[in-house]
Amino acid sequence: MAAEDGLDVGAEEGGKKGGKKKLIIIILAALLVLGGGGAAAYFFLFSGDDSEEVAEGEAAPEEMVQTSGPAIYLEFDQPFVVDFMVSGRQRYLQLNMTLKSRDQAQIDAVKIHMPLIRNSLVLLFSSQSFDELQSIDGKMALKAASVETINNILVQETGLGGIEDVLFTNFVMQ
Known part of the structure; x- marks a missing residue:
């Protein structure tokens, strides 16, 4: 029975390690998905404003002309x-x-x-x-x-x- 208890303890420890690895992988995957979603949201929200300003005001090209310095x-x-x-x-x-x-x-x-x-x-x-x-x-x-x-x-x-x-x-x- 002692042998059986030893096998059971080893199996339980191996099962817990495998469970912890799976949990860590799931957490990392979730962080990557959330991080990627946040980066995509940032990209679409903040880069979209620049193109709208150019389309609405059409003042952005004028801002690119040098307006200071010698004549x-x-x-x-x-x-x-x-x-x-x-x-x-x-x-x-x-x-x-x-x-x-x-x-x-x-x-x-x-x-x-x-x-x-x-x-x-x-x-x-x-x-x-x-x-x-x-x-x-x-x-x-x-x-x-x-x-x-x-x-x-x-x-x-x-x-x-x-x-x-x-x-x-x-x-x-x-």
Whole structure:
């Protein structure tokens, strides 16, 4: 009987060890599942907010444009010449422009898309009223419209704006 008791004790100890191992494995598996679920929830909840902000506000691309640092200027090589018909007389506008930005990448993008930008600006300038352009308010409105036109093209082509100002370095009306 002692032999039987010894076998029974050994079997019980082996059974308990096997039970403890199974319990540890089950606990570890449960922790892994919970940890994986928590990581997945974190990923979906917090990465989803960024894409929603871009879709709703569309301000995230603008944040990627450099807005600090020294100003960088790009002078248009050729002047813009536009003709107007005013009271049966031929009138002309000639202006030279320089762009101001703080982002070299956007200045490079302007150089790449220069034909499209020049075309849009010529259309903008020729759609203006000659009489309105003689006032300071008309010139300031033309500057603002020029900045908007250029930034719209840059957003369309590169996804970012980045032109701060347009400087008229020569403005002749005759």
